[in-house]
Structures are given as structure tokens and as C-alpha cells.
Amino acid sequence: MGDTATVEVDNLQKRYGEFEAVRGISFDVAPGETFGFLGPNGAGKSTTISMLCTLLTPTGGSARVAGFDVVQNPLGVRRRIGLVFQDPTLDEYLTAYENLHFHAELYRVPKDRATERIQVVLEMVGLWERRTSLVRTFSGGMKRRLEIARGLLHSPRVLFLDEPTVGLDPQTRVHIWDYIQGLRDREDITIFLTTHYMDEAEFCDRIAIIDNGEIVVMDTPDALKAAVGKDRIEVRTEDDDATVRALREQFRIEASTTSEGLVFHVAAGEEFVPRLFAELGVGIKAVSIARPTLDDVFMRYTGRTIRDAEASTAEKLMNNPMVRARRGR
Amino acid sequence: MTAPTTARTSGDDYQYAPVIDLHEGATWLDDLRAARVVWRREIIRFSRNRIRIITSLAQPILFLFVLGTGLGTVVKTSGSFDFRTFMFPGVIAMTILFTAIFSAVSIVWDREFGFLREMLVAPVRRGAIMIGKCAGGATVATLQGLIMLVLAGLVHVPYSPVMIGKLVVMMVITATMLTAFGLFLAARIQEIESFQVVMQLFVLPIFFLAGAVFPIAKLPGWLATLTRFDPLSYAVDPMRRTVFEAVHAPASVTRTLSPGMSWFGWRLPTLLELAIAVIVAGLLLGGAVYQFTRKE
Numbered sequence: 001m002g003d004t005a006t007v008e009v010d011n012l013q014k015r016y017g018e019f020e021a022v023r024g025i026s027f028d029v030a031p032g033e034t035f036g037f038l039g040p041n042g043a044g045k046s047t048t049i050s051m052l053c054t055l056l057t058p059t060g061g062s063a064r065v066a067g068f069d070v071v072q073n074p075l076g077v078r079r080r081i082g083l084v085f086q087d088p089t090l091d092e093y094l095t096a097y098e099n100l101h102f103h104a105e106l107y108r109v110p111k112d113r114a115t116e117r118i119q120v121v122l123e124m125v126g127l128w129e130r131r132t133s134l135v136r137t138f139s140g141g142m143k144r145r146l147e148i149a150r151g152l153l154h155s156p157r158v159l160f161l162d163e164p165t166v167g168l169d170p171q172t173r174v175h176i177w178d179y180i181q182g183l184r185d186r187e188d189i190t191i192f193l194t195t196h197y198m199d200e201a202e203f204c205d206r207i208a209i210i211d212n213g214e215i216v217v218m219d220t221p222d223a224l225k226a227a228v229g230k231d232r233i234e235v236r237t238e239d240d241d242a243t244v245r246a247l248r249e250q251f252r253i254e255a256s257t258t259s260e261g262l263v264f265h266v267a268a269g270e271e272f273v274p275r276l277f278a279e280l281g282v283g284i285k286a287v288s289i290a291r292p293t294l295d296d297v298f299m300r301y302t303g304r305t306i307r308d309a310e311a312s313t314a315e316k317l318m319n320n321p322m323v324r325a326r327r328g329r
Numbered sequence: 330m331t332a333p334t335t336a337r338t339s340g341d342d343y344q345y346a347p348v349i350d351l352h353e354g355a356t357w358l359d360d361l362r363a364a365r366v367v368w369r370r371e372i373i374r375f376s377r378n379r380i381r382i383i384t385s386l387a388q389p390i391l392f393l394f395v396l397g398t399g400l401g402t403v404v405k406t407s408g409s410f411d412f413r414t415f416m417f418p419g420v421i422a423m424t425i426l427f428t429a430i431f432s433a434v435s436i437v438w439d440r441e442f443g444f445l446r447e448m449l450v451a452p453v454r455r456g457a458i459m460i461g462k463c464a465g466g467a468t469v470a471t472l473q474g475l476i477m478l479v480l481a482g483l484v485h486v487p488y489s490p491v492m493i494g495k496l497v498v499m500m501v502i503t504a505t506m507l508t509a510f511g512l513f514l515a516a517r518i519q520e521i522e523s524f525q526v527v528m529q530l531f532v533l534p535i536f537f538l539a540g541a542v543f544p545i546a547k548l549p550g551w552l553a554t555l556t557r558f559d560p561l562s563y564a565v566d567p568m569r570r571t572v573f574e575a576v577h578a579p580a581s582v583t584r585t586l587s588p589g590m591s592w593f594g595w596r597l598p599t600l601l602e603l604a605i606a607v608i609v610a611g612l613l614l615g616g617a618v619y620q621f622t623r624k625e
Contacts, residue, residue, distance in 0.1 A: 053450055078452035089443040093374050105366035106451035108359050 006031045006066060006158055006190040007052065013060030014047050021047040023213040024061060029158075029190055029206075036204035037194040038294065040309035044213040045194035046086065049162050052192070053083055066157040079107070082151030082159040086166060088143050092136035096127055096146055099135060100153055107154035121149035124186075125179055141172035148179060152187065159183075161193035165200065177203060196306060198294040207294075209301055211309060216301045225292045228300045231269030232290040235276070236261035238283035246280055261286070363453040364461035371432065371465025375472075382473070385431065389424045389477055392542065393417065393484065400542075413484040414576055415586045418568035419541030421477050421496070422561060425504050428473040430532055432466030433511025437524045456618040459512060463614055466508035467501065474500040485576060492575035496568060502603055503564040506610035510560075513613045516620035539565045546588040557590065560609040563602040566590045570599055 005028035014022040022044045029035040037045045050056040052065055054074035062069065068076035090099050097118065104114040122128040125145035135143065144164065151159055164180065165173040181203065184191065193204070201207045201221060208218040217224065237243045240262055247253045247264065255264035266272045269289040277284060298306050375381070393416055401412030439445040448458050478496065481488060514531065518524045538552075539561035545553060556562050569587045578587070590597045597605075 055446075055450060075452045078450060083450055085443070085446060087443050089445075089447040091370065091374075091444045091447075092442070093377060094370065098370075098373065102366055102370060103447070103451075106363050106448065106453055108362065108452070 004031075004067065005029060006033075007035070007192060008064045009048075009052070009061070010063070011061035012048065012051060012058050012063050014044075014051060014056060015059045020213055022051070022058075025208075025210070025213075025215045026061075027208055027215065027218060029192060031157075031190055032188065034184060034191040034193070034203065034205045036201045036207040037192075037210055038196065038198070038201040038207050038298070039194075039210035040196055040306050043210045043309070045196075045210060046162055047213075048210075049160055049192070049194060052077075053081060053160055054078060079154075080157040082154065082156035084144070084147045084151045084159070084161045084164055086163045088147065090135045090143055090146060090150075093134060095132050095134055096122065096138070097131040099146065100150055103150050103153050109154050117153055117155075121152050124152075124182075125149045139172075141168055141175060144168060144172075144176055145179060148176070148183075152183070152189075155187075156189065158190045158192055161191065163194055163196070165195075165197070173197075173200075198298070198306065201294050209298060211302045217297075221294065224297045225294065226267070228292045228296050230265040230267045231272075231292070232263065232265055233269050233272070234258075234261050234263050234286075234288045234290070236285040236287075237280075238285065243280065243282045246282060250279060251276075360454055360457035363451070363457040364464065367448070367458050367461025368465040368468065371435070371462065371469060374435075375432075375465075375469045381431075382476075385428055385473060386424065386476060388427065389420045390480075392423060393420045393480070396542065397484075410578065410582045410586075411485050414486060414572065414578075415544070415569070416542060417481065417484050417486055418496075418572045419539070419565055421474050421500065421568060422503060422539060422541050422565045423536060424477045425470045425474045425500060426507050426532065426536055426561065428470040429466055429504050429507035430511040430528060432469050433462075433508055433515050434521070434524055434528075435466075436462060436512060436515045437518050437521050440519065441521055455622045459516070459618045459621050460614070463505065463508050463512055463617070466511070467504040470504035470508060471497070471500050474504065486572055487575055489575050492571055495571045499564060499568050499571070499603065502606050502610065503561070503568075506560060506564065506606050506613065509610050509613035509617055512617040513620065516617050517623075535559055535561050538562065541565055544586045544588070546585055557592065560606060562590055563597075563605045563609075566597075567599045567602050 007027075007029035009028070010026050011024045012022060012026070013020070013024050025044075025048065027035075037048065039045050047056065051058050052063055052070060054070045054077050057071065062071070064070070065077045066080035068080070070077050091102070094102065100118045100122065101114070104118065109117060119128060122131055125148060127142060127146055127149065130138070130142070135146065138146065148161075148164070151161075161180070165176050168176065177200065180191065180193075183189065193200075195201055204221065206218065206220050207224070208215045209224075210216070219227070235243065240257060243262055244255050244257070247255050247262075253264050253266065255262045257263075269291070273287055273289065276287070295305060298309075302309060393413055397413040397416040397420075400416075404412050436445065439448070449455070451458075475497070478493065486492075510531075514527050515524055518527065538556045538559035540556060541561075545556050545562075548556065566587075566589055570589065573583055573587050590602060
């Protein structure tokens with residue numbers, strides 16, 4: 001029982017008429033894991049999250065969240081999940097505290113615990129001092145933090161974050177991620193998030209790259225990057241020519257000379273560098289390792305960059321009236 | 330069904346352990362709790378919006394004192410009977426009508442601004458949310474009606490406790506019926522613009538056909554028939570009867586200005602009229618819940 005996956009998805013599908021938004025995806029998320037859905041806008045991320053949160057009925061396949069089937073027992077699922085949507089869902093004419101109190105009542109948090117719990121989550125996102133302010137006076141980042149606090153109020157097993165930082169400035173994005181990171185340390189919780197920011201996907205234990213309603217690849221960020229290719233290593237040495245010769249003879253590596261110094265590619269760069277120091281025999285002044293980025297990973301599996309993918313998907317969506325009518329609400 | 334979601338056992342940092350008793354299935358008490366907090370939200374929002382309170386009283390006051398005074402100069406009433414006394418219950422109904430519909434629109438705004446999602450994903454039956462919304466809108470509309478009731482003295486209506494008591498009950502019924510009607514229309518509307526169109530189509534006809542501003546005694550047949558299909562007629566008439574009783578209106582005045590609702594020449598008793606209003610309210614609320622519960 002204890003090892004059951006928190007989220008189990010089996011061949012899940014959603015179609016709108018001719019348009020297949022999600023084409024039979026399967027994956028499991030383990031308890032305590034932070035799992036990310038990475039893909040361009042319109043790839044099916046939000047549709048999947050909506051089905052897992054019981055807001056949309058799948059047209060095929062099945063999904064269980066926190067042990068409950070999303071179709072058979074939607075209320076059982078809803079009790080155990082917290083949600084932070086892409087678009088704000090706060091009542092701006094209520095105070096921060098009133099928004100949370102509303103939530104506590106709807107989620108049946110026992111009255112004696114609600115007050116204490118509201119304080120805990122508000123303090124956690126640094127909004128306790130502002131609890132009596134109307135939400136309309138909050139900045140975008142404060143609103144998002146309040147929504148995260150609200151999503152956690154009823155101690156969910158799974159927290160769903162749909163594009164948690166979209167539309168926020170870079171500094172606020174960093175803040176939000178600090179909270180999410182801290183959350184993983186403090187709460188015993190599984191996090192399921194979607195993003196189309198590559199750098200955010202790095203925070204996940206595992207990511208699934210989704211494109212055109214299908215999972216194209218799923219693994220840890222490191223494994224994905226390792227699978228894509230070798231690390232890029234730059235060295236500056238006391239004698240570049242000697243280094244090139246040594247690399248060729250001792251390590252069978254071809255290095256090229258650039259304005260930055262010598263550049264070459266190896267698998268598992270961080271394991272290679274200590275050997276380099278030990279065995280090269282030439283003084284090394286500086287070393288840097290650049291890992292392949294998730295952009296490279298996305299490129300490798302979809303054949304285009306995420307930016308291009310967004311452009312073409314947006315076009316496709318605009319031409320489909322069924323989808324257009326359903327998006328955004 | 331077994332849930333692999335028992336409380337965690339690790340002892341350290343227990344501050345964030347689950348606080349919820351995970352009993353299955355919402356009981357009616359849970360639904361009541363959800364409905365109550367939705368109701369409370371409506372009241373809080375209303376009480377914070379002073380401008381709304383004032384502006385929604387401006388129109389009825391204009392009707393009562395400007396239109397009422399003006400019409401009073403041309404309408405023949407026997408003796409010293411003030412035409413505005415006749416208008417008074419109609420104007421209260423009008424206040425309730427516009428406030429109730431305005432409250433019902435809030436569900437479209439909730440959709441527009443996203444807060445509806447917060448309610449829709451909660452582990453409660455949607456019916457409970459709808460009932461809370463209806464109770465909230467009805468309370469707000471009744472409160473606005475009560476504020477209008479304060480003006481009674483200005484149009485020669487005495488502050489009789491019996492009359493006020495009866496009127497309050499009738500106002501609650503009227504407000505519930507009209508809020509339910511608004512919610513029924515608004516439940517599936519996605520854009521605020523379409524709601525405005527729908528409202529134009531329904532609200533003014535409902536208002537005019539209810540005999541709120543003119544007596545329905547001598548209307549031509551087709552119009553008299555239409556008034557009988559307007560549910561608001563069955564709420565305005567009892568209120569007017571109550572006011573006329575309280576001012577001891579002469580029989581001749583009552584005959585022309587407050588002839589009451591009749592079916593095939595049979596004068597409906599007050600209680601039956603109110604029962605009709607209650608039934609219509611129930612049907613509309615049921616319809617609104619149904620509309621709202623259907624899966625998208």
C-alpha cells in the first residue's frame with residue numbers, strides 16, 4: 001500500500017471532436033516526487049491537469065490521483081489535491097484571510113484547526129502581515145504566493161501547479177521557486193507542475209516532455225541531458241599546444257582552439273575533469289563544464305525548439321473553433 | 330475503497346502533517362457549511378460596496394417620487410388617496426428585482442475573474458454552491474427592499490409592525506424567486522455581454538407586466554393575460570394588498586388600483602399567490618442547480 005504511486009495515468013485521452021488534445025498518455029508519479037510536464041503552450045499540459053483535477057472528463061483511458069479514480073470518485077480526488085491555476089482564481093474584493101477562510105470552509109477543514117492552519121500557510125509565503133488587506137491591492141507575485149498558500153491549506157497529498165510562474169517578472173519567479181523548493185522540504189507532498197520554461201523544469205525530480213498531446217520522453221533532467229550528448233568543456237592552460245597533443249594522445253579527444261581557450265566534448269564532464277588535472281601534465285588555469293540544456297533535449301526529441309513549437313501550436317489552435325471556445329475558462 | 334493516504338509517520342517537523350479528517354462523501358451538513366460560506370461572501374462583498382447600495386436605490390426613488398408624483402397628477406383617485414401609496418409596493422418589488430438580478434450576474438463575473446473555478450474544484454456538490462449564491466443574492470435584495478421600506482412614511486404608509494412583518498416575509502419570497510431566476514439564466518453564460526442581452530430581454534418585461542407601476546385592472550385582454558404569466562405579479566399583488574390594508578384604502582380605490590390577480594374571474598387568495606411564488610422559486614432554483622451541475 002505505502003508504495004502505490006500518487007498519480008497513476010493509463011492511456012489517458014481527451015478529444016474535442018476531430019481534435020485530439022491528449023493522445024493516450026501513461027505515467028506514474030511516486031509519493032513525494034516533483035514531477036514536471038514540459039511542453040509548448042497547447043501541447044496538452046493544461047488539458048491533462050484538468051482531467052487529473054476532475055475538471056474535465058477524459059474521453060479514454062483512466063487516471064487515479066491519491067488512490068481515487070478521477071471519474072468514479074471526483075470528490076475523493078478533490079479532497080486530496082491542491083490547485084494553483086494558470087490564471088488567478090482569488091476574490092480580489094476579499095482580504096487574503098477571507099480568501100483562505102472561504103477555502104477552509106469549502107474543503108471542510110475542521111474549524112478548530114482552520115485558524116492555525118491559515119496562519120501557518122500565510123506565514124510560509126510571507127503574507128501573514130498582509131492578511132487583512134484586500135487582495136486587489138496585491139502585486140502579481142503576492143497573489144500567486146497567496147494561491148500557493150491556499151492550495152496547501154487543506155494539506156493535500158498532491159499539489160498541482162499549472163504554469164505557476166507564467167506572467168511574473170524574473171525576480172518574482174525566483175521567489176516563487178524558493179517557496180516551492182522550501183515546500184518540498186517541509187511538507188510531505190507530491191508536486192505535479194506544468195511549465196514551458198526550461199530552467200524551471202530543472203527543479204523537477206522527473207520531467208515528461210509533451211508535444212502534440214503525446215509524451216515524447218520522460219526521465220530525470222540529468223538523464224535526459226546525458227542522453228542528448230556530451231558535456232562541453234572549456235580549458236585554459238599554460239600551454240595550449242601541449243594540451244591539444246596530450247588530449248589527443250592520452251585521452252583520444254580532439255580539442256579545438258577558440259578565443260575562450262580550448263574546447264572539447266566528453267560524456268560525464270564532471271568525472272572527466274579530475275582525471276584531466278591528474279593526468280594532463282600541463283598547468284591548468286581555468287576549467288568550465290557546460291551541460292546540454294533542456295532546450296537541447298527538447299530539440300532532440302521534437303526536432304524543433306520550444307519557441308518554434310509554440311508558434312506552430314498557437315496557429316493550429318486558432319484554427320480549431322472547438323478548442324478556442326474552451327480555452328481560457 | 331482503500332486510500333493510500335494515511336497520515337505520515339515520520340516524527341520530525343510534524344508542523345505540516347495533515348489536519349483533515351478524510352471522511353468520505355459530503356454529508357448534508359458539509360453542504361450546508363459550503364452554502365453558508367458562499368452566502369457569507371455575498372454579504373461581505375455587498376457590505377463593502379457602498380456605492381452599489383446607494384446607486385441601486387436611486388432608480389426606485391426616482392420612480393416613486395418623480396414618476397409617481399407625475400402620474401399622480403393624471404390618475405384619478407377618489408378623495409385624498411396618494412398615487413404614490415399605490416406605487417410603493419411596486420417600487421419595493423422593483424428594488425428587489427434589480428438587486429436580485431444584479432446579484433445573480435455576479436456568477437458570470439466570478440467566471441470572468443476566475444473565482445468560480447475555486448468553487449467548482451472544491452469537494453462539494455455544485456448544488457450547495459448554487460444554493461449559497463441564491464441565499465446570498467436573496468438576502469442582499471431583501472436588505473435593499475428593507476431600506477426602501479424605511480421611506481414608507483413619505484408616501485403615507487404607516488409603520489405598522491403587522492404590515493412590516495408580512496411585507497418582510499413577502500420580500501424574502503420575492504427576492505429568492507428573482508435571484509433564482511437570474512441564476513437560472515446566468516448559470517451557463519460565459520460572457521458578461523451575453524448576460525446583459527438576456528437581461529434586457531427579460532427584466533424590463535417582468536417589471537412592467539407585474540403591475541408594479543400601473544394597475545392591471547382595466548388592461549386589454551391580451552395584456553391582462555400576459556400579466557398572469559409573469560411570476561412577479563404573484564409577489565407584487567400580496568404586497569400591495571398588505572399595504573392597502575394598512576392604509577385602510579377606501580373600497581372604491583381598492584377596486585380600481587388593487588383588483589388583485591384572478592384566473593377566469595376567480596380572485597386568488599394571498600396565500601395561494603405566495604404559494605405560487607414559492608413554487609416558481611423552487612423550480613427556478615432547481616433549474617439553476619441543474620444547469621450548473623451539468624458537466625462541461
